[in-house]
Amino acid sequence: MPVKNGYVTSYFGNRILNGKKQFHGGIDFGTKETDKTIFAPLSGIVRVKGLSYSFGNRIWVELPDKTYYVLAHMAMLFDTYKENDVITRGQKVGIMGNTGHSFGVHLHLEFRIDPSNPRTCIDSPYFKQF
Numbered sequence: 001m002p003v004k005n006g007y008v009t010s011y012f013g014n015r016i017l018n019g020k021k022q023f024h025g026g027i028d029f030g031t032k033e034t035d036k037t038i039f040a041p042l043s044g045i046v047r048v049k050g051l052s053y054s055f056g057n058r059i060w061v062e063l064p065d066k067t068y069y070v071l072a073h074m075a076m077l078f079d080t081y082k083e084n085d086v087i088t089r090g091q092k093v094g095i096m097g098n099t100g101h102s103f104g105v106h107l108h109l110e111f112r113i114d115p116s117n118p119r120t121c122i123d124s125p126y127f128k129q130f
């Protein structure tokens with residue numbers, strides 16, 4: 001769990017948000033803890049760190065198979081690491097928040113394949129299931 005006593009508030013897939021049909025590309029977590037520290041769910045290299053319009057304060061982390069995950073909508077990002085640093089599973093990366101296109105304090109976790117490189121798909125363990 002990327003947050004203490006976290007629970008899923010919205011799963012991946014189609015959903016209704018504010019009365020509109022929407023595809024949700026990630027999974028959302030909430031917590032009732034006052035400590036809303038976010039922990040890296042997987043080790044990797046931080047490729048992007050900072051504020052975006054939609055994801056708010058977020059980091060993009062590159063995994064060894066060149067897939068990426070994003071941790072989004074954080075209230076703040078810790079300055080204990082910077083872009084191109086390695087972060088390890090369990091490392092504290094920020095505080096859960098409500099920045100960017102968000103309606104309430106939560107963590108959005110999403111995975112992406114590098115669209116510029118088909119090998120990221122072919123080399124992925126998920127591809128080999130077919």
Ligand SMILES: [Zn+2]
Pocket residue numbers: 010024026027028107108109
């Ligand atoms: Zn989400």
